[in-house]
Amino acid sequence: MPQTKPSLRSRLWWDNAGNPEMTALYLERFLNFGLTAKELQSGRPIIGIAQTGSDLVPCNRHHLALADRVRAGVRDAGGIPLEFPVHPLQETGKRPTAALDRNLAYLGLVEVLYGYPLDGVVLTTGCDKTTPACLMAAATVNIPAIVLSGGPMLNGYHHGERTGASGSGLVIWQSKRLLAAGEICPDEFMERVAASAPSIGHCNTMGTALSMNCLAEALGMSLPGCAAIPAPYRRRAQMAYETGRRAVALVQEDLTPRKIMTLAAFENAIAVASAIAASTNAPIHINAIARHTGVPLSIQDWQRVGADIPVLANVAPAGEFLGEDFYRAGGVPAVMWSLLTAGHLHGDAMTVSGHTVAGNLAEAPPTDPTVIRPCDDPLAARGGLLVMTGNLFDSAVMKTSVLAGDARPVREYRAVVFDGPEDYHARIDDPGLGLDEDCILVIRYTGPIGYPGSAEVVNMEVPAALLQRGVATLPTLGDGRQSGTSDAPSILNASPEAAAGGNLAILRTGDRVRVDLDGARVDLLLPDEEIAARWAAYTPPPLDHQTPWQEIYRSTVGQLDGGGCMELALAYQDLVHTKGVPRDSH
Numbered sequence: 001m002p003q004t005k006p007s008l009r010s011r012l013w014w015d016n017a018g019n020p021e022m023t024a025l026y027l028e029r030f031l032n033f034g035l036t037a038k039e040l041q042s043g044r045p046i047i048g049i050a051q052t053g054s055d056l057v058p059c060n061r062h063h064l065a066l067a068d069r070v071r072a073g074v075r076d077a078g079g080i081p082l083e084f085p086v087h088p089l090q091e092t093g094k095r096p097t098a099a100l101d102r103n104l105a106y107l108g109l110v111e112v113l114y115g116y117p118l119d120g121v122v123l124t125t126g127c128d129k130t131t132p133a134c135l136m137a138a139a140t141v142n143i144p145a146i147v148l149s150g151g152p153m154l155n156g157y158h159h160g161e162r163t164g165a166s167g168s169g170l171v172i173w174q175s176k177r178l179l180a181a182g183e184i185c186p187d188e189f190m191e192r193v194a195a196s197a198p199s200i201g202h203c204n205t206m207g208t209a210l211s212m213n214c215l216a217e218a219l220g221m222s223l224p225g226c227a228a229i230p231a232p233y234r235r236r237a238q239m240a241y242e243t244g245r246r247a248v249a250l251v252q253e254d255l256t257p258r259k260i261m262t263l264a265a266f267e268n269a270i271a272v273a274s275a276i277a278a279s280t281n282a283p284i285h286i287n288a289i290a291r292h293t294g295v296p297l298s299i300q301d302w303q304r305v306g307a308d309i310p311v312l313a314n315v316a317p318a319g320e321f322l323g324e325d326f327y328r329a330g331g332v333p334a335v336m337w338s339l340l341t342a343g344h345l346h347g348d349a350m351t352v353s354g355h356t357v358a359g360n361l362a363e364a365p366p367t368d369p370t371v372i373r374p375c376d377d378p379l380a381a382r383g384g385l386l387v388m389t390g391n392l393f394d395s396a397v398m399k400t401s402v403l404a405g406d407a408r409p410v411r412e413y414r415a416v417v418f419d420g421p422e423d424y425h426a427r428i429d430d431p432g433l434g435l436d437e438d439c440i441l442v443i444r445y446t447g448p449i450g451y452p453g454s455a456e457v458v459n460m461e462v463p464a465a466l467l468q469r470g471v472a473t474l475p476t477l478g479d480g481r482q483s484g485t486s487d488a489p490s491i492l493n494a495s496p497e498a499a500a501g502g503n504l505a506i507l508r509t510g511d512r513v514r515v516d517l518d519g520a521r522v523d524l525l526l527p528d529e530e531i532a533a534r535w536a537a538y539t540p541p542p543l544d545h546q547t548p549w550q551e552i553y554r555s556t557v558g559q560l561d562g563g564g565c566m567e568l569a570l571a572y573q574d575l576v577h578t579k580g581v582p583r584d585s586h
């Protein structure tokens with residue numbers, strides 16, 4: 001039995017010697033399902049299991065079963081598990097966006113972790129926003145925390161063919177093009193999309209879900225090897241058990257998130273993000289986690305740290321394989337081993353295993369160089385993000401790993417501007433737009449305030465008429481996001497967004513826009529006086545709040561370059577050490 005640590009905050013509920021009445025009040029309700037006062041007062045750490053799975057979050061639903069193995073691990077290590085729900089966050093099902101709810105789940109989890117008798121927490125993660133919401137909250141409260149990823153789905157197959165370069169998410173973008181070109185019918189479209197999701201688990205391409213779980217591991221917040229284990233594998237349930245065990249030790253060692261998520265850890269995460277060609281949503285979420293951890297990290301750091309890191313993971317959408325192959329090839333430890341030996345990682349960063357990054361990688365993990373390429377034979381010499389600026393926004397990003405070739409001439413385009421996806425769908429087939437190879441498609445009012453929540457709509461498809469002429473894509477630009485599973489070279493996450501006063505708001509169809517990839521600039525070719533005159537005549541479109549949370553969210557959300565955080569929440573840091581314990585409830 002672990003020694004009793006007087007510092008356990010749960011004892012201020014269960015065993016408050018100075019206040020036996022409150023102790024009884026706090027204890028009695030927890031006894032009604034069979035716990036005993038003796039066990040709750042035994043000085044054993046209380047480990048929360050933050051449950052993100054439910055029928056509304058199919059990507060994480062198997063965490064409901066995995067929690068049994070977490071509980072067993074917690075018990076075997078001498079702790080007591082208490083499972084509780086996290087506000088549902090499912091990427092494809094939540095309207096208008098799951099991004100709107102990331103900050104709501106964060107807020108809810110902060111209240112739970114801070115206001116209940118919890119000494120540590122296992123964060124169950126998977127679908128895109130569940131991972132950042134959990135880590136943001138753990139950082140704010142700063143009780144010992146450990147991530148248990150749910151793992152990707154198995155590989156999908158369609159007509160005997162491994163979905164390979166398509167896979168969940170990505171298959172949708174490819175099939176949409178085929179549907180638009182009239183090459184497949186709607187039934188075939190549905191069949192292809194469903195075939196890409198053959199089992200429990202989250203998306204199995206290097207979309208936002210797998211990216212964020214890999215980066216949680218790179219940050220040191222999950223046990224080594226956790227992120228890539230496919231959801232149905234036995235190893236996943238064993239990892240759940242080991243994670244539960246380790247959660248108890250984290251409390252005994254007082255190894256809190258702020259001791260792990262240091263600047264060095266965030267730089268490791270950025271390096272790994274480049275090496276796995278992570279989702280363009282990764283900088284948003286990682287920057288949000290950093291800000292809630294009190295670590296100064298900016299969007300420019302992504303280029304500083306990540307631009308020269310080679311792409312190693314040959315996983316869709318940048319490469320050809322899927323999550324199951326990535327796991328068999330060694331997953332995140334194999335990637336981190338290559339980066340560490342090439343001098344790209346901080347080996348001394350601490351992790352939840354109790355060992356440093358270098359300590360976790362004492363031996364080379366077995367790997368498969370076709371799936372995880374070595375640093376001297378990478379998939380692409382430079383991964384990472386191009387962080388762009390100019391007179392249309394302070395910052396926007398572009399995923400460089402999907403750019404073919406090295407020639408990046410400066411080009412001017414004619415802007416064709418859409419006010420949100422409804423406008424785009426209504427007008428994209430209009431011949432009057434005069435679309436040709438010299439156009440750039442621009443979408444605005446799709447950022448955190450505008451949408452609200454920022455929508456994955458920047459990767460706009462070209463109309464069927466253009467496809468039939470052999471023009472498969474046009475450059476796109478916008479203040480929204482794009483799916484992490486999209487392979488489009490969009491210029492996205494433009495900050496500030498149109499609804500926050502960014503110059504995208506005064507852009508008009510027909511304006512000339514210059515894109516300079518080498519100079520990392522996008523500029524509207526208009527004199528400053530004309531830009532000022534347009535602002536003088538500008539009336540912002542009204543914001544239609546459909547729910548109370550939308551109004552609250554819009555009143556406090558920051559821009560995507562700063563993580564789209566609830567800005568007022570950033571004043572609340574390290575709650576258990578700066579705020580103590582909340583008042584008694586009665």
Ligand code: FES
Nearest residue numbers: 059127202203209
């Ligand atoms: Fe949930 Fe992709 S939609 S993981």
Ligand code: MG
Nearest residue numbers: 091208483484
């Ligand atoms: Mg997405």
